[in-house]
Amino acid sequence: MLSFTKLMKQIRTRFAPSPTGFLHVGGLRTALYNYLFAKKNGGKFLLRIEDTDQNRIVEGAVENLISTLNWSGVDYDEGPYKEGDYGPYIQSQRLEIYKKHARQLVESGNAYQCFCTHERLEQVRAKQIEMHLPPSYDRLCRSLNPEQVIEKLNNNTPHVIRMKIPLIGETIFEDVVRGKVSIANKILDDQVIIKTDGFPTYHLAVVVDDHFMEISHVIRGEEWLPSTPKHILLYNFFGWEVPLFAHLPLLLNPDKSKLSKRQGDVAVEDFRAKGFLKESIINFIALLGWHPSDDREIFSFDELINEFTLERIGKSGAIFNIEKLQWLNQQHIRKLSAEEIFILLRNEFDKEGWLKYPEDYILKVINLMKERVLVLTDFVNLCKYFYEEPNSFTEESILKNWKDDTVNTIKSFVAELEKITDFTSVKIEESLKLFAVNIQVKPGIIINPLRLLISGTNVGPSVFHMAELLGKTKVLARINFGIQKLSSK
């Protein structure tokens, strides 16, 4: 058994984003699936930064990416700031490796120098489009003889290195989620693998790195499916073992296009700022394209690791539908203790100037609101009246609960309230119900305006609990203040 386990190759997966400034929820899902698969199988999950495009470097993007990844709980075993045996994990620091292997490909006859200028390339493409031909490189430099190449090289002519794609045959591979995928080699372009600036393109870098980092499973977005044959060809050129591929369905906008910034929030940071828990974001994106073997919907991180299999990943794109995320967020908030929620909101409360209240008081407010909150920020936006005097009253509530005779009813009830020495929710409720019976009205006739006076709104927790928490002095003061304000209207 032991020897059998030893024979089995270790599972190694990676998340390989290009650092463009923020972590996309689609990216987080890709990272998550890689992470879950690795953890489920006792493997390693690594982070690699694909920064081979010098025109797109964004200051601080890597740090931001890593901090958001850390926040979400998708921790990597190897990567930047966490060097393992396969580093460096930033592609711009691996340039020599790519150059060496590109050279190797040229020597073995699987790649060639191309000296064509951008201008020529554009002309070729324009002509092809005009003639309704598929735009692709016309392979002019593929037939340069060695002397011509040496001459141009000696003249320091700028050049790129291109793959020499086989002219015939087809490339076939078995995708873990999609099954057999095949493509005719003749429709493949002679892909650039080293750019004029000496940097590799994605295609070369990804193959070289995945090989040397001993990645066993390449789990990535479906947008890579059409270029996978080029990668397979590269593996073959090098004589390397091809990893297993699993191409994930895309995350979509409501209009079914690829999830993008133009149609709302896509950055994980945005959702965090809006008061979504990491638990619910993880839970939600896990379910977008993957389904457990039963009908459960609420998952903890550990439960996801236990349940996750590549076999249960779906094939079709999934619309990122925020309503379900909100529901999940509500579910996960309810699982947290008031103390845990307080820790998450401490900074926000500080900004509001609420930390002057005893922690015990704040925790009680949280407990009162926990069941009726959708996002964390509701603990701020919907709870102001626990910390500040309401000085306005929602119009809707006034219309609904403030009738002509309300003032008199409330005024006489205030007399009852004043009598209560033990100002607890139970006592207040008793008093109010008794009073209601005496004056022969339904309790709601008193309760609703009372809530309006105390909180300024018509939604929220039990008035009795609210009143107890606020205390007799404040309650009476607010009632008096409110009566004045509403009477003068």
Next chain:
RNA sequence: GCGCCCAUCGUCUAACGGUUAGGACACAUCCCUUUCACGGAUGUAAUACGAGUUCGAUUCUCGUUGGGCGUACCA
């Protein structure tokens, strides 16, 4: 244009070739209730279309249609 991929309620999805096509979100109604929320019950709602294979197709095959992705010296 060409290539690849995909197709079940509005949305996320389940269903060894045999189910009254299941669950969840959302929506609606009702119950609970002082409001909101929670909770409970009920309801509306789907196999894109057309052939074929089969005793029997959501499921397998082909075609049509629709959608997505790719087609860069971007990833």
